[in-house]
Amino acid sequence: MAALCVVELQKIRHDRTELYTRAIQPALWLLIFGETFSRIQAIPTGQVPYLDYLAPGILAQSALFIAIFYGIQIIWERDAGVLVTPTPRTALVTGKAFAAGVRALAQAVAILVLSILLGVTLTLNPLRWLGVVVIVMLGTAFFACLSMTIAGLAMSRDRLMGIGQAITMPLFFGSNALYPVALMPDWLRVVSHVNPLSYEVDALRHLLIGIPGNLPLDFAVLVLATAAGIITASSVLGRLVR
């Protein structure tokens, strides 16, 4: 399990291009969307500046984008010999899921540095930062499992790409990443409540900015979702080799 996380770190060390190109999109969200909406004050976020409110949302979004296409690796590796090792499928899936988390953390550093440069006030409490690491790992692991499950069902890279594209935006807009749940129409509120991304954002917002949230609930939801994701993804993984 840890082996796959180590591999991910080694890959990031060898080739940082992806790290930079992937930083462009969240930067645009913060710079253009964030700055504009701060100016027109369209979204009521109480005492908190909109950019501060947005930064944890964008952090969660970029982790989601990394995770949702992670299943592609599994499709590439379907016959790569890894599945013939005595390592159980659940351990492989768990390793892959948290490896995605490692990559998301590398990304998170870039986004948080940019946020600070834009004047977002982030917490200085090291315990809270530790919490951020845990939440980003869990959130990314869940969506990576979702991606691997889709990979196991879709069986081809093109189909996974299509499905991934189709669900990322609904997951993103159907969460509290950009705006408070209170602003949503009722049906969207329902979506947001079953969307693990909302719980990830809620926790990150609480930890980074200090906006009141329900941390134990967020944590519990993410742990359970990840566990369910690992079990589901492991059970469909065998389909890939057939």
Add this chain to the structure above:
Amino acid sequence: MSSEKATAKPTSEYAVACRDLRHAFGGAVAVDGVDLAVAEGEIFGLLGPNGAGKTTTIRLITTLLPARPGMVEVFGLDAARHQMAVRRSIGYLPQQLSADAALTGRENVELFARLFDVPRSERRERVGEVLSAVGLENAAERRAQTYSGGMIRRLELAQALVSTPRLLILDEPTIGLDPVARDGVWERIQEVRRTTGMTVLVTTHHMDEADLHCNRIALMHRGRIRALGTPSELKSGLESGATLEEVFRAYTGDQLDEPADGFRDARRTRRTASRLG
């Protein structure tokens, strides 16, 4: 099931024993009743054209595809019942790319050492050993994307060897390689076998390779084994330099028509080949 048991022989002397091995993908029968016994220490070649069922047979032996109990035994262990123990005894070189281009040669082999639970204290030494066994000790710190086709295949061989398997399974080890690189891969395989005495099960569609390197050969076509024997037994009565097609026709009288799954097959082999560019 009971009739299978009645005909079952003690198989402990065999590295691999398949009895009435079958597998179908939907309606397409890929393996249609294969009986096979690979003795410990021999190099056994499974030969046949694309779509003959070689890879499916291998996937059943490696537990990648589920075999029914009684169909496959590896060193006397039933592959359906003792999946993990069987996997532990096998080193597998898949037809498809199994090295990660973004990692160095050493990192690739280390990953497999970890996945096979090679103890931490032995890991570094073991990884170094197999890298030099395949002649990559000087390229170990370079990323695999800078390797030539033959080097990648040898790296993958190192990955398969790092767990010190008793049985090495090679699926088209020389696919897409030029003659020099092919010889290079085979030299390493032969050397490893000489020093460790491990059993090797290899698929290929090059008759010349099988002739040169295998102790025994099974000719496979349309999911069945059509002939079995030493290379000289199979070729006796034929002109020397006979091609696989000629040997096939001699033994089966069968037409080597295109399999129905031609496109998928082509895509798979080309993908394997294109990585070498």
